[in-house]
Amino acid sequence: METTVSKRQIYVDLKEMELSPSMQAPIVAYQDGQRKYYRYSREGFSIVDLTDDELLGLDATVNMLASFRGMPQFDWMTDIIRKLKKKYKVSENQRNILSFDSNVDLRGIDRFKELFNFIINEQPIKITYEPFGKPAFDAEIHPYYLKQYNNRWFILGYNPEYKDISVFALDRIKKVDSLNIDFIQDTIIEDPFDYFFDVIGTTIPNHGEVEKIVLKFSPKRYQYVLAKPIHHTQKTDDNTLTATIEVIPNKELEAIILGFGKDVEVLEPEHLRNEIIEIMKESCKKYGLLKNDCKSPQ
Incomplete structure (x- = not known):
């Protein structure tokens, strides 16, 4: 059914704009032949002007956005900041007071804006992807989401070949072409937080199941884990200096555990404990220390 607006409703709305304390619109009418027009008497007036508190918040936001400038994936911020400053007469603190962890030299980061636009425009793409140590291959992707982990960017999308979500690191994408298909x-993803709820990072192993991971830390490193939880499911025990998380084990979890070095011991599950042991044995081989259970040669 077609929706229409009566003249009476328009006049009521115009009067409301004039009398409302929150708008106080300076509306004037002028005649041009048989037609009557309405406009603001003050140039540049807008009924969406912000309060002093809102302007203060916007001022802080502009300065935060300015911190992204210089990063290739956020070069479009410059134009947005300019428009905000002009529209709302906000200033920009020339001294940078925020710093974000980012690798501006990361290979493939120049594709961020292009892939971002493909997601926004719901544009299917074909990428040429070259994994580490493996031949390059082509993949059709219906892109949904960009995720950053450990200073790398990843794009997630539906892969018709596997009928599931595939994850690709931007630094391994060699070519991107748009596809003329629906x-x-x-x-599947819908809410990215829910999709990655049970993992650390971006890798969700096929047929992986959530397991209880128990890690015992040295006293000093335990304080670090208290301040910076490994996962949002983390529970700690001050008496045993242990942290327990419930996740699907993946390579990202192993990397975090190995990153703690001698300050952590995997108590559960046994298969993960053994996996870390094997990795450490391989490391010992590289340093020639495996002659006596990873102890220095006598």
Whole structure:
């Protein structure tokens, strides 16, 4: 059914704009032949002008956005900041007071804006992807989401070949082409937080199951883990200096555990404990220390 607006409703709305304390619109009418027009008497007036507190918040936001400038994936911020400053007469603190952890020299980061636009425009793409140590291959992707982990960016999308979500690191993408086909809407990820709820990083192993991971820390490193939890499921025990998380084990979890070095011991599960032991044995081989259970040669 067609929706229409009566003249009476328009006049009521115009009067409301004039009398409302929150708008106080300076509306004037002028005649041009048989037609009557309405406009603001003050140039540049807008009913969406911000309060002093809102302007103060916007001022802080502009300065935060300015911190992204210089990063290739956020070069479009410059134009947005300019428009905000002009529209709302906000200033920009020339001294940078925020710093974000980012690798501006990361290979493939120049594709961020292009892939971002493909997601926004719901544009299917074909990428040429070259994994580490393996031949390059082509993949059709219906892109849904960009995720950063450990200073690397990843794009996630539906892969019709596997009928599931595939994850690709931007630094391994060699070529991107748009495809003239219908876009497949996202019915899998929907909420990225829920999708990655049970893992650390971006890798979700096939047929992986959530397991209880128990890690014992040295006293000093335990304080670090208290301040910076490994995962949002983390529970700690001050008496045993242990942290327990419930996740699907993956390579990212192993990397975090290995990053703690001698300050952590995997108590559970046994298969993960053994996996870390094997990795450490391989490391010992590289340093020639495996002659006596990873102890220095006598």
